Amino acid sequence: MGTHTEGSVDAIHIAPEAGAEMQSLTDVRAVADRGLEGDRYFDRAGSWSGEKGRDLPPEDRALTLFEAEALDIVERDAGIELEPADHRRNITTRNVAVDHLLDERFQIGGAVCEGIEICEPCAYLESLTEEGVLSALVHRGGLNVRIVSSGEISVGDQIAVL
Template identity: 50%
Template structure:
């Protein structure tokens, strides 16, 4: 993997625990996340974080990304086949090392983001899938990021570090 990759697929979920919906494009709004996603609201509708309209939004909930190569590797190495969107991440990338983007500004299409922290797999994801994904996705479960500059993300967009 080099430093420049592509966004292959985009997903959002309007509520916690519901099936991810594949999108042909999505507006990413600075400080809010992806329009139509469960974490876009001023009042948290996701699973792992709590904030109200009168609180500051927590970092790392605007956007999640996962490498297509990681999804392919868990199928090859652990025999775990994930249907599209079952990984519960918003953007599937190819040819970019997402772990290297923690603490870094990067661009997805016209959207400028900052990598906040790794998006490690959790017991909730494992329960949803009914598969033992904790070990299979450890340290390759993706990246949590904040949207710094509003724009649109589409499949085929370039993913590249800016710092």
């Protein structure tokens, strides 16, 4: 199998319900077509679950990725310091261009995933953080991911395109 290493998992966060504070985990179970155990989207309780006008079914937003490097860019360009929990995506990655995972199958730890849609940052995120976050994160908002096969994901796990 010709996999090549793309990067790794820098942080894992879940929130039990929409708007709830993000909780940091060292490992989590990713469940195919559901999401991360304990996360709001796993129980269909997220802000985007079944939202009218949104064309993605919940399983295509089972998991969200965000580049750690984008946090550095926001700090540099906008002078805004964000913690990995602040961007409200589930997995913060290191050394991987997540937009290159769009339409790709890739492995994160024990789970196989597929990149479905680039996430643009939303006004909701800015309302939870501070003004300027939205513009600083345009085209750096992360990636919506479908979980194809279940498995454990831990901080430090490799992310590899299949």
